[in-house]
Amino acid sequence: AQTVTQSQPEMSVQEAETVTLSCTYDTSESNYYLFWYKQPPSRQMILVIRQEAYKQQNATENRFSVNFQKAAKSFSLKISDSQLGDTAMYFCAFMGKTSGSRLTFGEGTQLTVNP
Amino acid sequence: GAGVSQSPSNKVTEKGKDVELRCDPISGHTALYWYRQSLGQGLEFLIYFQGNSAPDKSGLPSDRFSAERTGGSVSTLTIQRTQQEDSAVYLCASSLNPGAGGTDTQYFGPGTRLTVL
Numbered sequence: 001a002q003t004v005t006q007s008q009p010e011m012s013v014q015e016a017e018t019v020t021l022s023c024t025y026d027t028s029e030s031n032y033y034l035f036w037y038k039q040p041p042s043r044q045m046i047l048v049i050r051q052e053a054y055k056q057q058n059a060t061e062n063r064f065s066v067n068f069q070k071a072a073k074s075f076s077l078k079i080s081d082s083q084l085g086d087t088a089m090y091f092c093a094f095m096g097k098t099s100g101s102r103l104t105f106g107e108g109t110q111l112t113v114n115p
Numbered sequence: 116g117a118g119v120s121q122s123p124s125n126k127v128t129e130k131g132k133d134v135e136l137r138c139d140p141i142s143g144h145t146a147l148y149w150y151r152q153s154l155g156q157g158l159e160f161l162i163y164f165q166g167n168s169a170p171d172k173s174g175l176p177s178d179r180f181s182a183e184r185t186g187g188s189v190s191t192l193t194i195q196r197t198q199q200e201d202s203a204v205y206l207c208a209s210s211l212n213p214g215a216g217g218t219d220t221q222y223f224g225p226g227t228r229l230t231v232l
Binding site: 035037042044050102103 | 228
């Protein structure tokens with residue numbers, strides 16, 4: 001079974017600063033996807049970024065980028081130029097290609113961006 | 116285009132009553148998922164529908180939980196004889212067509228908050 005661990009329950013950052021959220025996972029699969037979702041108080045889960053395990057290049061989406069270390073099973077999210085609207089709960093998630101299409105989520109990290 | 120929609124947004128019920136939660140996936144998405152988000156258990160997978168295949172029900176916590184998907188589109192999650200531990204946010208997601216090389220990204224609805232008194 002897969003497990004996803006987010007060791008930082010809460011983090012805070014000043015507006016315009018950079019913050020990194022950590023995620024580690026455990027799996028025996030070699031082909032899988034990793035995701036970061038954000039969940040603001042509205043409850044809507046919004047995709048932030050995704051990474052295919054077979055791709056060595058780290059995914060980027062505007063101010064969001066990941067540091068994917070496959071050997072270490074680490075998948076951290078870096079948010080640059082933090083904005084107040086980035087305040088949300090962030091979930092790291094794993095999907096294995098051979099274990100079905102379900103997502104396995106971490107516990108979440110509550111990020112607060114302070115003005 | 117329209118995203119995943121869920122209804123009702125909030126549902127309050129009494130212990131022992133049955134409830135039905137509805138999910139409308141993104142048009143054209145063949146895969147549909149239900150998850151539960153609760154304080155004690157975090158986000159848990161419940162059930163997965165893909166096209167006309169038999170659903171993956173391995174995440175359903177008890178036989179009081181069931182789900183169906185009519186016409187390959189709308190899905191209903193039914194909880195019979197609700198218990199207080201069923202109180203949670205129930206999230207629905209859909210994806211394009213993971214089995215045929217399409218994107219596996221799941222897009223979520225806003226969820227239904229269920230409170231069992």
